[in-house]
Amino acid sequence: MLAQLTSGERQLSIVVLILMAMVGLAMAAAGRGDPIGVHGFIVVVASVAMIFVMLSGLYAPEPSAERLDHYYDDPSKVGVILTMIWAMVGMFFGVWVASLLAWPDLTFDAAWASFGRLRPVHTSGVIFGFGGNALIATSFHVLQRTSRARLPDQFSPWFVLLGYNLFCVLAATGYFMGVTQSKEYAEPEWYADIWLVIVWVVYFAIYIRTLARRKEPHIYVANWYYMAFILVVAILHIVNNLAVPVSFGHAKSYSAFSGVQDAMTQWWYGHNAVAFFLTSGFLGMMYYYLPKRAGRPIYSYRLSIISFWGITFMYMWAGSHHLHYTALPEWVQTLGMTFSLVLLVPSWASAGNALATLNGAWHKVRDDATLRFMMAAAVFYGLTTFEGSFMAIRPVNALSHYTDWTVGHVHAGALGWVALITFGSIYCLVPALWKRERMYSAKLIEVHFWLAISGTVIYVFAMWNSGILQGLMWRTYNENGTLTYSFIESMVAMHPYYIARAFGGLLFLLGAITGSYNILMTIRGHSQAALQPSDDAPQRNLAPVAQPAE
Amino acid sequence: MEIGERDPVTGQVTTGHEWNGIKELYTPVPRIVFFFLATTILFAVCYWVLMPAWPLGKTYTKGLLGIDQKTSVDRLVKDATLERSAWTQKIDQMDFAAIQADPSMMKIVEETGHTLFGDNCAACHGTKATGGPGFPNLTAGIRLWGGDPKTILETLRVGINSTHPDTRTSQMLAFGRDGVIDSKQLADVVAYVRSLGGTTDGLDADPQSIAAGQDVFKQNCIACHGDDAKGKRDVGAPDLTDNNWIYGGDLQSVTTTVYGGRQGYMPHWEQRLSATQRKILALYVLSLRKVPQ
Numbered sequence: 001m002l003a004q005l006t007s008g009e010r011q012l013s014i015v016v017l018i019l020m021a022m023v024g025l026a027m028a029a030a031g032r033g034d035p036i037g038v039h040g041f042i043v044v045v046a047s048v049a050m051i052f053v054m055l056s057g058l059y060a061p062e063p064s065a066e067r068l069d070h071y072y073d074d075p076s077k078v079g080v081i082l083t084m085i086w087a088m089v090g091m092f093f094g095v096w097v098a099s100l101l102a103w104p105d106l107t108f109d110a111a112w113a114s115f116g117r118l119r120p121v122h123t124s125g126v127i128f129g130f131g132g133n134a135l136i137a138t139s140f141h142v143l144q145r146t147s148r149a150r151l152p153d154q155f156s157p158w159f160v161l162l163g164y165n166l167f168c169v170l171a172a173t174g175y176f177m178g179v180t181q182s183k184e185y186a187e188p189e190w191y192a193d194i195w196l197v198i199v200w201v202v203y204f205a206i207y208i209r210t211l212a213r214r215k216e217p218h219i220y221v222a223n224w225y226y227m228a229f230i231l232v233v234a235i236l237h238i239v240n241n242l243a244v245p246v247s248f249g250h251a252k253s254y255s256a257f258s259g260v261q262d263a264m265t266q267w268w269y270g271h272n273a274v275a276f277f278l279t280s281g282f283l284g285m286m287y288y289y290l291p292k293r294a295g296r297p298i299y300s301y302r303l304s305i306i307s308f309w310g311i312t313f314m315y316m317w318a319g320s321h322h323l324h325y326t327a328l329p330e331w332v333q334t335l336g337m338t339f340s341l342v343l344l345v346p347s348w349a350s351a352g353n354a355l356a357t358l359n360g361a362w363h364k365v366r367d368d369a370t371l372r373f374m375m376a377a378a379v380f381y382g383l384t385t386f387e388g389s390f391m392a393i394r395p396v397n398a399l400s401h402y403t404d405w406t407v408g409h410v411h412a413g414a415l416g417w418v419a420l421i422t423f424g425s426i427y428c429l430v431p432a433l434w435k436r437e438r439m440y441s442a443k444l445i446e447v448h449f450w451l452a453i454s455g456t457v458i459y460v461f462a463m464w465n466s467g468i469l470q471g472l473m474w475r476t477y478n479e480n481g482t483l484t485y486s487f488i489e490s491m492v493a494m495h496p497y498y499i500a501r502a503f504g505g506l507l508f509l510l511g512a513i514t515g516s517y518n519i520l521m522t523i524r525g526h527s528q529a530a531l532q533p534s535d536d537a538p539q540r541n542l543a544p545v546a547q548p549a550e
Numbered sequence: 551m552e553i554g555e556r557d558p559v560t561g562q563v564t565t566g567h568e569w570n571g572i573k574e575l576y577t578p579v580p581r582i583v584f585f586f587l588a589t590t591i592l593f594a595v596c597y598w599v600l601m602p603a604w605p606l607g608k609t610y611t612k613g614l615l616g617i618d619q620k621t622s623v624d625r626l627v628k629d630a631t632l633e634r635s636a637w638t639q640k641i642d643q644m645d646f647a648a649i650q651a652d653p654s655m656m657k658i659v660e661e662t663g664h665t666l667f668g669d670n671c672a673a674c675h676g677t678k679a680t681g682g683p684g685f686p687n688l689t690a691g692i693r694l695w696g697g698d699p700k701t702i703l704e705t706l707r708v709g710i711n712s713t714h715p716d717t718r719t720s721q722m723l724a725f726g727r728d729g730v731i732d733s734k735q736l737a738d739v740v741a742y743v744r745s746l747g748g749t750t751d752g753l754d755a756d757p758q759s760i761a762a763g764q765d766v767f768k769q770n771c772i773a774c775h776g777d778d779a780k781g782k783r784d785v786g787a788p789d790l791t792d793n794n795w796i797y798g799g800d801l802q803s804v805t806t807t808v809y810g811g812r813q814g815y816m817p818h819w820e821q822r823l824s825a826t827q828r829k830i831l832a833l834y835v836l837s838l839r840k841v842p843q
Binding site for chain 1: 557559560564565567569570571572573574575576577578579580583586587590591593594597598601602603604605610611618619630633634637658661662664665666667668669672673677
């Protein structure tokens with residue numbers, strides 16, 4: 001892979017890595033005795049290791065100009081592998097925290113293994129580690145194909161991919177040490193946040209630079225979604241993480257917001273992270289891999305447009321539905337609730353657009369587990385968005401809020417939608433990237449599909465039951481007008497559901513492991529002949545025919 | 551708009567664009583989408599008119615219904631309190647014996663006390679109030695400070711070794727660690743204490759050791775635990791002759807207690823629970839008693 005880089009790119013990498021190592025050294029020195037010092041050390045080790053890798057290939061011959069006749073897929077390949085590693089890590093921690101809720105003694109009495117520290121390792125591991133790597137890997141692939149242009153250079157994609165994973169490692173290791181901003185999905189502290197901003201700006205630049213050089217007159221809808229994802233996540237991340245560090249030698253910082261403003265900013269961020277990270281980005285994935293696999297045209301271009309703008313506009317308002325019946329002024333809650341309801345229409349329009357695209361390909365859905373993954377994802381997307389809008393209604397929320405119903409809702413989306421669409425896409429992507437005719441084993445995809453579906457269904461049903469039961473127990477009064485159940489009784493009632501949930505999660509994890517094995521075997525190239533579709537190449541010499549996107 | 555080819559399956563035309571083999575149909579947006587869009591927006595607009603909705607600088611549109619979550623919640627709380635006052639007033643006014651003699655009142659005490667206990671006390675005393683190591687079993691009699699309702703009420707009000715200015719204070723001294731007694735005396739007094747009836751194997755110990763322990767006990771312990779070792783309510787010292795142990799009656803636990811001392815902590819509830827709630831709890835705790843005192 002190194003031989004592909006030009007000597008200029010190799011030198012640039014080394015310079016950047018040296019800079020990073022120096023920053024890491026400064027962090028380690030200034031933060032002795034503080035977690036930031038440990039993180040400085042991690043940065044130094046990672047940068048120096050990469051410097052050695054780069055030096056080993058520094059004097060390799062200059063790559064031939066022929067490389068420009070191919071798409072640049074090496075970062076996507078590494079991205080796919082990282083995706084599967086993070087999937088297994090993140091889901092393993094998920095099963096662990098789920099088991100902890102059923103059997104609280106599984107912490108081994110160690111601080112790092114307490115629930116409060118493991119939980120963000122799970123959430124960040126699956127959302128950022130698994131989801132984020134999947135988005136980066138697929139976005140590079142889709143961007144080049146649908147623009148018929150190669151990525152603008154060979155340094156920045158690596159910077160984005162590896163820099164992003166460094167962020168994920170800093171996040172997870174920080175949680176073990178107790179580093180957290182106490183903001184959900186925005187737990188990493190200020191220095192990790194700054195680093196992510198740098199990485200993200202480069203990511204956005206790659207997108208813009210490639211699109212600017214595109215050889216297709218129009219920008220494909222998948223790219224709108226990926227762009228919305230990158231752009232809005234940048235805004236959300238920067239605003240929600242505004243904070244003042246205690247000092248440059250301390251991991252701890254204080255948020256720029258306080259009180260109800262802090263809560264509102266956090267949930268504006270939190271809900272739009274669901275919208276633009278976990279929905280928009282993955283819709284981009286769906287809009288490419290689903291029609292590609294089905295071999296069908298997108299059902300309706302016009303539906304794509306109205307749902308794209310509907311989703312983008314409406315989601316921005318919905319965050320306050322996370323704060324119903326709190327100190328947040330009621331008018332803000334009203335806006336959050338009403339926009340959440342309107343949001344259902346474009347959400348269902350997207351899901352419907354995907355499912356209607358399968359018209360004429362339903363026999364493939366039956367036979368091909370990869371396509372079935374994507375079909376099921378679209379169904380879960382529809383279900384989850386319906387549930388979300390429903391739970392945003394204040395009286396419904398009065399029952400559902402703070403219960404496991406919320407957890408079930410999140411996982412209907414995270415497992416049913418995000419993970420299923422990712423696995424489906426990856427099963428399309430892997431043979432394409434490694435030039436194989438197909439995946440190593442279609443049977444194993446089938447096994448993975450059923451493990452994933454049954455895991456999700458068990459999980460979601462367990463949480464619906466336990467959530468609604470919990471909500472009802474908390475609001476049941478006896479005839480004297482006092483509460484019938486104490487909190488601890490509701491905990492006892494949850495126990496069987498918590499066991500079921502851990503089991504569902506375990507099935508899902510087993511599915512991810514099966515998938516990883518299948519991918520590994522495909523990469524190692526057992527069985528099939530190499531395959532190179534003739535049209536899978538960028539157009540080099542034509543002048544761009546750029547027109548505004550409609 | 552360029553018009554592409556016609557799709558045989560749906561009969562729709564494509565937009566004429568193609569990206570890496572992907573085409574798009576020019577299918578019109580189904581009418582139902584606009585219908586639902588209109589319905590949800592209509593609902594939203596009606597809701598905005600009726601409820602607090604849009605910010606206007608320093609204020610906001612209040613909505614025609616004049617509903618506001620703060621006043622609604624205040625009203626709900628007031629109504630609920632009013633509804634309960636039918637019996638809370640009785641609890642406040644009646645004396646303990648009268649309530650205990652009235653089955654309908656005791657039913658309320660048990661129902662309400664059960665939840666209050668689960669939410670406030672079970673974390674330490676257990677859901678069934680049977681205690682655990684370090685936390686007394688309340689179903690076996692309230693014997694540290696006394697089991698009449700007034701005393702329990704006071705214990706709840708001020709706590710034990712708590713931060714309340716009037717807190718009940720008690721301490722089991724660290725006889726071994728502070729060198730008040732030597733290790734032989736320690737072993738003897740432990741053997742003696744364990745022979746008083748609180749354990750099944752207490753009399754298996756060496757009779758000489760037990761006899762020596764009795765002397766140690768007389769010199770050091772009776773001030774708090776009493777001549778008969780049955781405890782003293784005014785200093786919160788427990789009865790050592792029953793099999794109801796806070797910290798455990800096995801050799802190891804009793805030795806640890808006498809060597810290192812103990813000082814249990816029970817929070818005070820004056821600020822956290824209302825007088826009515828505390829009265830209910832005192833009655834509830836008493837109602838749990840299995841053994842008559």
